[in-house]
Amino acid sequence: MPFDFVQVDAFTTRPLYGNPAAVVFDADDLPAEIMQKIAREMNLSETVFLLKPTSAAADYRVRIFTPMSELPFAGHPTVAAAHAVLARYPDKADATLLRQECGIGIVPVAVTPTPRGKLLTMTQAAPSYRDAGLARAVVAEMLGCDAADLAPLPFEVVSTGVPWLIVELSRFAAISALNPDQGLIARVCKKAGAVGVTVFVERGDAGPARLRVRTFAPGEGVPEDPVCGSGNGSVAAFIARHKHPGEMTGGYVAEQGIEIGRDGEVQASWERGEAGTLSVRIGGEAAVSAAGQLLP
Structure with a gap:
């Protein structure tokens, strides 16, 4: 079964700049060991997999992998995932707030229109x-x-x-x-x-x-x-x-x-x-x- 993906360059408005992350859609049926292999294949700093949320307070859930291991959270994959969700799902296209479920809990991502696109601002965990x-x-x-x-x-x-x-x-x-x-x-x-x-x-x-x-x-x-x-x-x-x-x-x-x-x-x-x-x-x-x- 094929899985759609996009490669999103985060923290930039120009393709091939910023930090690339692969975003894999509808990954609920992928075992963790296959996710890790895909992250190694992509060979980016992180690959993020989009899944259905387990919490009613979340819009979507992610699992994030480096080429070596899974992370509970990461910054540029959060921006990449939010950007991909806004573009792929019509019911989210005009959202002003996305709620991402991940290993550290629910991370809110504010969506603010800019002259160049959309600014995606996450609130991270307490330091x-x-x-x-x-x-x-x-x-x-x-x-x-x-x-x-x-x-x-x-x-x-x-x-x-x-x-x-x-x-x-x-x-x-x-x-x-x-x-x-x-x-x-x-x-x-x-x-x-x-x-x-x-x-x-x-x-x-x-x-x-x-x-x-x-x-x-x-x-x-x-x-x-x-x-x-x-x-x-x-x-x-x-x-x-x-x-x-x-x-x-x-x-x-x-x-x-x-x-x-x-x-x-x-x-x-x-x-x-x-x-x-x-x-x-x-x-x-x-x-x-x-x-x-x-x-x-």
């Missing part, structure tokens, strides 16, 4: 933070940079659904000059309980993007993730905690994928509740670059 316990020399060796290129903020494993080791750099030029040791990243992140490392730096100029970001997850079969939604969620939570602790709201625009020719843009924001809880939202647009059928 968690954990000291990574890493020496600066180890982090510098992982990333292939000088220790002086590392900002003085702590190295933390931060999760808004997926745990990432978050590292800030001290100067803008350092991020494009990184020479990551993929094997060391995989070993250190596995020991730290992180899927990989997300690195960010302040641009420090008047451009539209405040940050540039890079994400490496070799332990999941992804040497560099072009534009990472969950990584940016963790960066937003990190920045809110360490750089804007007294502010109730904040946000930024980030550019990512520049170094590997997959330029994308992420809109991040956060809001503190009365009890100090932090709500992180990550948004982006998307474009379809391919469509076809799978014959598993």
Whole structure:
């Protein structure tokens, strides 16, 4: 039985830019082991499978696989799935809110018309933070940079659904000059309980993007993730905690994928509740670059 799929480039309006995810439709009858094989065949950072929801509060359900394993949540596949649902199902075409069921629960995705298409903004899980316990020399060796290129903020494993080791750099030029040791990243992140490392730096100029970001997850079969939604969620939570602790709201625009020719843009924001809880939202647009059928 064939299964329809599309390849959606998330966090961009241009096909062949941003971060590609395969979206497989009507995948309820696919066993998990076949889903994993399809994800390896696609060889993208993630492949997402659309299924009927098990909760009456959800519009659809997803299962998300890297080439190596299943994830409870991921950012750019959420944008890709929402974009695909809006395009495929007539009853969802004019939706202003989609409710995605996944491993972390129900993720709301707001749909906002823009001059170029539709902005899809997900609310991620409540942030968690954990000291990574890493020496600066180890982090510098992982990333292939000088220790002086590392900002003085702590190295933390931060999760808004997926745990990432978050590292800030001290100067803008350092991020494009990184020479990551993929094997060391995989070993250190596995020991730290992180899927990989997300690195960010302040641009420090008047451009539209405040940050540039890079994400490496070799332990999941992804040497560099072009534009990472969950990584940016963790960066937003990190920045809110360490750089804007007294502010109730904040946000930024980030550019990512520049170094590997997959330029994308992420809109991040956060809001503190009365009890100090932090709500992180990550948004982006998307474009379809391919469509076809799978014959598993």
